[in-house]
Amino acid sequence: MKTVIILLVATLLSVSTGGICCADDIQKGFGGLQWADPLDQVDACEGIDNRGAIQYCTRKDRIHTLMGEIGPNVIYGFYQGAFFAVFIQIEDDDIYDQTKSRLMNLLGAPGKSLNKEGDLAAFRWTQGRIRIELSNDQSNQGFRLAYYYIPLAEKVFRMSKSLYPSKWPKLERYPKETQDELDQVGILQF
Helix, strand or coil: CHHHHHHHHHHHHHHHHHHHHHHHHHHHEECCEECCCEHHHCCCEEEEEEECCEEEEEECCEEEEECCEECCCEEEEEECCEEEEEEEEECCHHHHHHHHHHHHHHHCCCEEEECCCCCEEEEEEEECCEEEEEECCCCCCCEEEEEEEHHHHHHHHHHHCCCCCCCCCCCCCCCHHHHCCCEEEEECCC
16 A cells, blocks of 8 residues: 555656646747747748748748647747747647647646637636647637747737737648658647
8 A cells, every 4th residue: 555655646746747847848948949049040940921020930840749640730930030939720629629638737727818709719828938828719710729938929919919820821741751850849748
C-alpha cells in the first residue's frame, strides 16, 4: 500500500511539474523562435498577408503536428518585424475537443468570450506574458488555436482590433518522403 501511495504521489508531481515546464517553454517562444525575434532572421518564412506593420507568414521548413496529426495550417505573426503570435487552424472536431481537454487539464478553467450573437466564441488562458486562445467561432474562421505574446499583441490589437490574419492559405500537405527531412514542431506535445 505504501509503495502504491508513493508511486501515485510521484506520478502527480511529475504531471504537475510537466505542466509547469510546458508553460515555461511557451513563455520562451514557439517553433524554434523566441518571442519578439525579428522576421528578417526567420528562414523559409513565406509571406501570406500584410497589413502595414503586421506581417503573417508560413514556415516551409517546419512540419507542425497537433494531437499527433501532421499538417495543421500554422501562421506566424510579426508586428513591426517582431514575432508576436502563432495561429493554428484546426479542421477536425475531434482534434478541437482533444485540444480543449488538454488545455483545460494543464491550465485549468479558461476565461470565455462571446460573439455578437451571445454564443461562446473562445476559451482564453493567460500564462505569464502569453495568452492562449482556443476559438470555436465557425462563423468567422473556424476552429483556431492561438498563442499571443501579450506585450506586442496588445499593440497590434489597439492598432487593428484584430490579431488574426485576414485569410488562411490552403497549404499543401507534405509528401511522406519529405516529412523526415523537415523539423517537426509538436503543438501541445507534453
